[in-house]
Amino acid sequence: MLTTNYVPGTPNWLDLGAPDIDAAVSFYSAVFGWTFQSAGPDAGGYGFFQLGGETVGAIGPLMDEGARSAWTVYFHTPDADATGKAVEQAGGSVRVPPMDVFTAGRLAAFTDPTGGEFAVWQPVDVPGLERVMEPNALCWTELYTTDAAAAKDFYRSVFSWSHQDMPMGGDVIYSVVSAPGGGEGDDTGHGGIMQLQEENLKAGSTSEWHPYFGVTDCDATFAAATGHGATVLIPPTDAPGVGRLAMVKDPAGAPFALIKGDPTLS
Numbered sequence: 001m002l003t004t005n006y007v008p009g010t011p012n013w014l015d016l017g018a019p020d021i022d023a024a025v026s027f028y029s030a031v032f033g034w035t036f037q038s039a040g041p042d043a044g045g046y047g048f049f050q051l052g053g054e055t056v057g058a059i060g061p062l063m064d065e066g067a068r069s070a071w072t073v074y075f076h077t078p079d080a081d082a083t084g085k086a087v088e089q090a091g092g093s094v095r096v097p098p099m100d101v102f103t104a105g106r107l108a109a110f111t112d113p114t115g116g117e118f119a120v121w122q123p124v125d126v127p128g129l130e131r132v133m134e135p136n137a138l139c140w141t142e143l144y145t146t147d148a149a150a151a152k153d154f155y156r157s158v159f160s161w162s163h164q165d166m167p168m169g170g171d172v173i174y175s176v177v178s179a180p181g182g183g184e185g186d187d188t189g190h191g192g193i194m195q196l197q198e199e200n201l202k203a204g205s206t207s208e209w210h211p212y213f214g215v216t217d218c219d220a221t222f223a224a225a226t227g228h229g230a231t232v233l234i235p236p237t238d239a240p241g242v243g244r245l246a247m248v249k250d251p252a253g254a255p256f257a258l259i260k261g262d263p264t265l266s
Contacts (some may be wrong), residue, residue: 001187002132004137005122006076009159009179011141012128013056013074013121014211017067019252021045024059024069027250030228031221032056032213036238040101054130056137067265069252070117072109073141073208073209075159075179076128080108083158087112090157091150098122114147128151131215139259140192140212144205148175148195151207155193163193172197210247212257218244221258225250 006012018024028049035055038047039244042212046060051079062069077083080098087110095117096109106122121128131137144249145151152175155161178188197206198266215221219236226232229251236246243261250256 001188003182004130004132005127006123006128007140007179007181008076008078009161010076010182011073011132011138011162012076012123013058013119014056014071014129014138015046015074016049016069016071017062018069018254019061019062020061021061024252025049027225027228027230031225031230034136045257049134051131056129056131069250069254070208071211071254071256072117072119073211074107074119074121074128077122080106080120080122083120084108084110086158090154091152092158112145112151112153112207114145114151114207116134116143116145116151116209118209135214135216137214138211139214140257141209142212142257143191143193143207143209144196144199145193145198145207146196146205148173148193149209151193152177162235208255209256210257212245212259215258215260216259218258220248222246222248226257 028034034049034051036047037050049057053137084094084098091113093111095111098108100107102125103124104126107119109119110225111117125263128152133139144262160180161177163177168174176189177191177193182188182190194205222236230248232248234247236244238244243259245257245259247257
């Protein structure tokens, strides 16, 4: 399960690249009750989504020409530069070289060999998100990938993740991933890796990380999201042993999922 006791390889930050900050803040405020706090005049429009005064995510403008709106999942690292070298050695590529963010920490952004984009955060003054595993906060991360075997090999090499393969019927396998020291007992999983199906690949789907936010009522939050302009990817659906989940794209096209229940249960 996710926790704010961050160890290397576990998710510790999450931000949204948006073409219209005000519109995105309005949408997520309506859906999750989040408020927005600017990071200051020198932050280029970057700021924090907060819930009860605690940071649950962040948002900033799209910086690259042609970039699409998306959530980026960050994983804890004690050394962003060393992680960058590990990424390249494992066949990934560097999108944003390691850089300091004032005194908050050091970040870098990468692309895995299957095309999945992710980032790392090396904390200094800011350890990471202040609230996870609660309603309207991050509770799971998931990679849909064009090559699950290659993705698992890559992240094992970079972050020392282990994985537990869980059959989901037919030839569908869901791999729950865990970082060393990332939990206790059976609650070590912090995310999942799933092979895109042939119909998705033919339709042009590409590798993509996305967040799951915990909710108290999946149907009600789904209705709030679609009522404020989100488009449907997966309508509310019961997942036996997991909970009730749904997936949407926000009005700017960034996908995210909702879940009522603990996704680490199986």
